[in-house]
Amino acid sequence: MGSEGVLWRPEDLMLYEYDGLSALETPDAVVFPTRTDQVVRMATLAAARKIPIIPRGAGTGLSGGAVVTEGGIVISLARMKKILEIDLENQRATVQPGVVNADLTLAVADAGYYYAPDPSSQKACTIGGNVAENSGGPHTLAYGVTTNHVLGLEVVLPDGEVIRTGGKGWDLPGYDLTGLMVGSEGTLGIVTEITVRLMRTPEALETLLAIYDRVMDATRTVAAITAQGITPAALEMMDGFTLRAVEQATHAGYPMDSAAVLLIEVEGLREAVKEQAEQIEAVCGKNQVRSVRRAQTAAERALLWKGRKNAFGALGRISPNYYVQDGVIPRSKLPEMLEYIEEVGRKYDFRIGNIFHAGDGNLHPLLMFDARDRDQSRRVVKAAQEIMTRCAELGGSITGEHGVGMEKNELMPLIFSEDDLEIQRQIKSVMNPTGLFNPGKVLPAGKMCGEIRVQAGAGG
């Protein structure tokens, strides 16, 4: 890779101790391949010397998937950032893993296309990282998450073998290894090329901001919109605490004195968008909305979304640290779950901001704490764990889009039996028999239900 493709000085390596969740160990080295054959050589070398390999994209992940747990070499895919092919007639693009999510949409926007999955970190996060985590985003409500948009992969396996899965067409014969790889968090192989589906930009879209005086009315509206047979492109909720922080940071025009807002987007044919926006306004009205505002211009719309997408950062301004969770519940349980989260906040004495992908029941409670206070650091993990446990009890999941990583692998028994986990272990050992690819992630080490693993400095 040449000397410019390797970092080894301690001061450089320190920058790779953390991702979006947590800081842990210092890697032994960081390498920056630019081609698949370099990844192959790293895999072969690591296999021969029994050195763990930790693949990494932009390091924006929120479950500790890209941090080092037991030493090893970080393979940063950040310099494999070429868009290899844009094939509009086939509605496909093929990219290297280091391509930044938003850059792909930017590259095809003029032609009237976009790449649908849009994590909040889309201006920094890479498509390779999205594939590893099976990332979501606000606009995956109607169109599905990363796995619904990836058709083909080139993968370097731990023994250095390079395989191609899928392709540009659907339904290619054989086991769906593409589907298995997506969301495997770098533990089964390193993805070096990705073929994705591009979608047509809809001709019309409306962005509505519904403002509520009571949180309960907002959550009821979410259920009522679903019951009307409307699937908005996005249906997001923020509570009053969060939106005040967001407003101070972004000046998006969110009302400072409300209890909750819904950010709702509908898109498609002009006629459908007009009707659905009207229906949604009516549903909001029936659920005691204070007012509904429609973005009148593209700039207004962008500002509303900027507020939402920068919400984590905004909360970071008002608290020394925050710890964000990623639970999922059946969407009808939203009111009940919100009450529970409030209870947990009272019990452990934390302010909790709530940002939800409400439309699909994916919760992001943000627990405000001060990592310098050791007691708070301990309590915040306990509080988060109670929230996760409740999500599991309600028939939900411990992660909707951030991944398991090294944060929640010990919580997997909350939702999986020992037999369920055993088959996952077997599949892992088929692909990664030595366990050298991203060790200590996804699957629990122990058999009993353990605890969230984050260091005291979590989520700064």
Place this chain on the structure above:
Amino acid sequence: MAIGAEAVRAEFAGIVGEAQLTAEAGARARFAIDGKVPDCVVYPNSAEQVAQTLKCAAGHNLAVIACGGATSLGIGNAPQRYDVALCLRKITKVRYYEPADLTAGVGAGMMLDDFQNLLKPDGLWLPLDPSGSGQATLGGVVAANASGPLRHSCGAPRDMVVGMQIATAGGKLVKTGGRVVKNVAGYDLGKLLIGSYGTLGVITEVNLKLFPLPAERQTFVLSTGTLGIARDLRRSILNSPIDPLRMVLLDAETGRTVYPAAQRDRADQEPQMWLEAGGTKSVIDRTWKELDALGRAVGAKVQTYDREGMRGAWQMISDFSHWLGKTYPGAVVLKGTMPIANSEEFLSLAQQEAQNEKVRMASVTQSGVGILYLGLLDPQSISQMAALIGRIRKAAEKAGGALVVISAAAEVKAQVDAWGTPGAGFGLMRRMKAAWDPKGILSPGRFVGSL
């Protein structure tokens, strides 16, 4: 094979009960695959019984082929061994159904049609219209990742399954995924099972995402003259703002069969583009208007027909690979998949190849997604048919895709691999199969690369 042995039969009977087990010739013949008849048919009542049956079968090294409505049972190579047909039709329990959450979890043996009837009163559906949907079970549809023309707008089972329960070859019940619509906890093993045709494990329960039914639907038919015009029309429709539910290109042969009236309007028999719009009246009207303009640009007029007739016609389009076999005994049905842009050119090549062999062809092309179903109606000699399939396969591969034999006479299948030559990554597939089914008792020899 030892199933004739009373002891083994008694073991099965001990698991599922005497009444749920049959070795009667007529019953067995219904589950025959390429001339191979199982020694017995087992009808478990529960997922636990499925698991126990598999465990028992593995213990005696008996080959098991799982099935639901048997609508896709013939897809794949001839079984190397076939002792037990494991029919899941009796596992139909609704584990949960939450209209407000747009989710449901049901036994794999529930018929797709019954499931739709359950959802309909709540204004919901599972937007799938695979071939044989009147008989197909949810487990079978998922195991085959079977889709129909709705694929155009709604995707495949792969996009709708959020979790499942699987009975493993070792006799364990395991769960993958969950009940919620968004979930990235753990490996997505469900993806491996979807489209694996029962070669990795037996799906006993599926958890599904549900969708709101469109308010209204309307079909539009455009005669396209030539395949070149069909290609131009496909391009302009995909580049337009309209978003039809279904979009298929029927050749004259198929068009004539599914809805004769649509062909009578044209003296010269032409391929037709069939589209169905879904939504409110204003959406349908707008779609009509756009199609009218797009059709005019290529000289194709938009026709509409009576709603009832259209419903039946779409049913036949979905069921293409089924009625073909019934109407034309010995017919070969092929499925091609490829990048969208190549479908018309491939179709034209395939038609040419068939014509050279004096074989009549009928086809349904899902031109928006690059999936084609081809029927070879009056087969010639076995070697001729095998050679013809080989040439059509080559054309599909050249078009960047693949060709799967959906149905053909056993003698033809003996000469042509149902899936084609496996590509890079097959070594890993082999290892996957070995991990799930170490003894090779699940549908042995039938999948890609004779897995």
